[in-house]
């Protein structure tokens with residue numbers, strides 16, 4: 524009997540873990556970042572409103588009512604004085620810890636690349652980005668003539684960029700996807716993102732890297748998976764890109 528109970532308990536635990544795993548939302552650093560930023564803004568506005576109201580109330584309450592009046596504050600009891608210091612401090616600290624914990628969550632998502640991610644090698648050089656796909660296809664984008672495919676990615680699939688620089692420090696910044704990471708010679712750094720909709724956005728260098736730093740940007744094109752596969756196959760055969 525004891526054995527049956529323990530086996531059933533284990534099965535139950537296993538099932539719960541499985542369900543919890545299945546129900547876990549697909550991580551998305553951009554969505555998490557937006558969520559965190561919204562919380563920070565709400566926070567700032569609430570704190571601002573509380574301080575502003577309290578300030579205005581006291582300014583009005585303790586205003587001078589006759590000429591030459593010397594103000595005097597009310598005497599707080601010891602308990603009230605401690606309460607005034609400790610309660611707000613704890614409230615704000617609890618809030619700070621909450622935001623910090625959310626920040627760590629976003630960081631974990633940003634650093635843990637999903638297993639099914641499409642991998643693209645990114646090379647930064649003064650002042651061009653080049654992209655190499657798993658089948659050896661290499662693309663660039665020329666910001667002056669606006670030609671070249673740049674970074675082409677499939678929609679709805681995580682994309683991981685393994686990045687390296689051949690000269691100075693650059694930084695690959697995808698504003699739309701809320702991710703940015705430095706590139707430097709001698710080290711491979713990475714970032715990942717999840718394109719959610721078909722369309723064209725940009726990536727730009729976010730680390731001053733010389734005269735043409737501000738021209739160091741590239742097109743980022745998100746296309747449906749089938750179109751992406753077709754494009755990659757065409758490129759492999761030396762055909763025309765997107």
Ligand SMILES: [Cu+2]
Nearest residue numbers: 693728732739
């Ligand atoms: Cu750069």
